[in-house]
Amino acid sequence: MSDDRTGGHNQWYPFMDRPLPSEVDGRQVNPAVIPVRDADELPASARFVVVGAGIHGMSTAYHLAMYLEKSGKGRGSDVVLIDKQGPGAGATGLACGCVRNLYMTGPLHSILRASVEVWESDPVNFGFQQVGYVSVGEDNQVEDYVRMHESQNSRGYPSDIYIGQDAHNFLKGLWPDFKTNACDVVLHEHRSGYAGTHMVMWGLDQKCRQYGVQRCFGVEVKGYDFDGSGSVVAVETSAGRIECEQVVVGAGAWTPQHWEWLGGPNRLDVVYPDGHVAADEHMWNYWRLLEGEVYLPEGVDYRTADGKDGPVLHVELMNTPVYAADGSMIQDHVYTYTRYAAERVGAPGLQGGTVPIKIGPEASAEPYGHLNHDYQADEWFAEYYCTTLGMLFERFENLLPHFKQRRNGGIGAFTPDNVPVFDHLRDNAFVIADSNHGFKMIGVGKLVAHMLVHGEKPWELEPFSFSRYADGTTFGDRNSNSPWV
Numbered sequence: 165m166s167d168d169r170t171g172g173h174n175q176w177y178p179f180m181d182r183p184l185p186s187e188v189d190g191r192q193v194n195p196a197v198i199p200v201r202d203a204d205e206l207p208a209s210a211r212f213v214v215v216g217a218g219i220h221g222m223s224t225a226y227h228l229a230m231y232l233e234k235s236g237k238g239r240g241s242d243v244v245l246i247d248k249q250g251p252g253a254g255a256t257g258l259a260c261g262c263v264r265n266l267y268m269t270g271p272l273h274s275i276l277r278a279s280v281e282v283w284e285s286d287p288v289n290f291g292f293q294q295v296g297y298v299s300v301g302e303d304n305q306v307e308d309y310v311r312m313h314e315s316q317n318s319r320g321y322p323s324d325i326y327i328g329q330d331a332h333n334f335l336k337g338l339w340p341d342f343k344t345n346a347c348d349v350v351l352h353e354h355r356s357g358y359a360g361t362h363m364v365m366w367g368l369d370q371k372c373r374q375y376g377v378q379r380c381f382g383v384e385v386k387g388y389d390f391d392g393s394g395s396v397v398a399v400e401t402s403a404g405r406i407e408c409e410q411v412v413v414g415a416g417a418w419t420p421q422h423w424e425w426l427g428g429p430n431r432l433d434v435v436y437p438d439g440h441v442a443a444d445e446h447m448w449n450y451w452r453l454l455e456g457e458v459y460l461p462e463g464v465d466y467r468t469a470d471g472k473d474g475p476v477l478h479v480e481l482m483n484t485p486v487y488a489a490d491g492s493m494i495q496d497h498v499y500t501y502t503r504y505a506a507e508r509v510g511a512p513g514l515q516g517g518t519v520p521i522k523i524g525p526e527a528s529a530e531p532y533g534h535l536n537h538d539y540q541a542d543e544w545f546a547e548y549y550c551t552t553l554g555m556l557f558e559r560f561e562n563l564l565p566h567f568k569q570r571r572n573g574g575i576g577a578f579t580p581d582n583v584p585v586f587d588h589l590r591d592n593a594f595v596i597a598d599s600n601h602g603f604k605m606i607g608v609g610k611l612v613a614h615m616l617v618h619g620e621k622p623w624e625l626e627p628f629s630f631s632r633y634a635d636g637t638t639f640g641d642r643n644s645n646s647p648w649v
């Protein structure tokens with residue numbers, strides 16, 4: 165890579181000031197992958213093949229192996245986990261790591277309840293910081309917040325809601341320098357927070373090892389073989405063919421490829437609950453994410469008034485524009501999220517982002533993430549992000565000079581309603597397609613593993629079936645500029 169392609173970025177990987185990713189055999193190493201040197205050879209057959217060592221594949225493999233061992237219904241080594249690179253090669257390795265339940269799609273509240281139970285099961289090895297999550301909206305979102313609050317609490321996910329002056333008082337109580345203009349409603353989720361994306365990959369990989377999962381990294385899936393009835397009988401890979409009884413696919417941005425191999429449609433009619441039909445929609449649309457990091461200047465912190473680590477903050481002010489220093493409007497709304505991110509920034513700092521940008525049905529997932537020159541945050545992002553923080557906090561009024569110039573980006577494959585599909589595409593092939601907002605959904609792998617070992621599909625997964633697009637239970641009822649609220 166020539167110097168001009170660094171675009172002035174000064175760091176690719178947390179902790180080290182590396183101007184460029186290292187190379188092996190002349191190819192750049194994806195900096196998000198955690199280095200694992202004790203991977204297994206691909207066996208000729210296995211009961212369970214899990215494709216993808218991201219959050220979903222690794223959580224599935226770990227829970228499957230654990231359930232098999234604990235129930236006596238099998239061995240951990242019955243599970244083979246395959247990734248063409250290694251843990252964290254996809255979106256999981258570079259996500260912001262926010263764990264929240266701010267969804268206008270009610271059934272996701274149960275998915276997050278199940279997920280936070282996993283995060284809480286080993287917060288140290290998953291790098292989970294349970295600092296809470298504070299979301300702020302204008303009055304046009306009050307009703308949505310009331311609904312979310314009721315739904316979260318009825319599904320075992322405690323949150324508090326504050327409206328009007330109560331919202332101002334709550335925010336000022338947390339951060340006395342918070343500017344509460346237009347902050348009309350606040351939701352405070354107690355069990356939410358954030359997790360270090362590399363830490364959870366290490367943690368899950370260790371757990372897979374401990375339960376005997378055969379972890380095959382550097383092995384690329386090339387397709388699936390079926391028998392006459394349409395069941396998967398084997399997975400074709402760059403290291404040969406592996407016969408199997410069950411397949412679980414957690415392929416992130418590569419899901420459309422696996423979906424096609426498994427016979428899923430590329431186009432479909434999408435029926436909504438009110439009866440209207442969006443005809444011949446693309447099954448997958450790619451979006452690229454806009455995120456970045458900023459150092460905290462000397463003497464500035466992200467602590468609350470009582471000295472605690474600040475909760476993750478999410479603010480959407482749909483009627484409040486954001487202006488650049490030269491007076492031009494950068495966006496006609498505020499949409500910003502932020503978490504304390506010292507482990508990521510490599511120094512006291514924040515990481516956050518804004519609404520992703522739709523690319524469309526075609527995009528190249530290779531090379532992925534920070535290596536991909538085409539899918540990094542736009543030039544305007546740094547000023548937008550720092551300005552929104554300055555609009556919200558007195559302490560952050562001059563952050564732009566501290567913006568960290570390094571690559572931050574990644575793409576994801578979104579479903580027609582931007583809500584996950586967790587379903588069988590073949591009788592023995594289950595796809596975890598999280599529509600690119602599921603780092604937080606570590607519990608999906610546990611639910612899937614439970615289903616595969618104990619037989620019944622957990623009720624939490626039912627609403628996310630693929631058949632919803634045909635039977636009129638499509639989601640998508642959200643009042644937000646963001647596709648993932």
Ligand SMILES: Cc1cc2nc3c(=O)[nH]c(=O)nc-3n(C[C@H](O)[C@H](O)[C@H](O)COP(=O)(O)OP(=O)(O)OC[C@H]3O[C@@H](n4cnc5c(N)ncnc54)[C@H](O)[C@@H]3O)c2cc1C
Pocket residue numbers: 215216217218219220221246247248249250251252253254255256257258259260261262263383384385386414415416417418453455572573574575576596598599600601602603604605
């Ligand atoms: C910049 C960014 C920020 C984000 N921030 C958040 C956040 O704060 N909170 C949140 O909840 N979500 C966030 N997300 C979304 C979240 O990261 C993803 O939805 C989630 O990590 C996807 O996990 P996964 O396991 O499905 O896929 P991935 O993590 O992408 O893993 C898929 C794996 O499959 C492997 N693979 C694919 N095809 C093959 C093949 N043919 N053969 C072998 N292996 C294959 C890949 O190498 C990869 O390792 C963010 C996403 C991005 C891009």
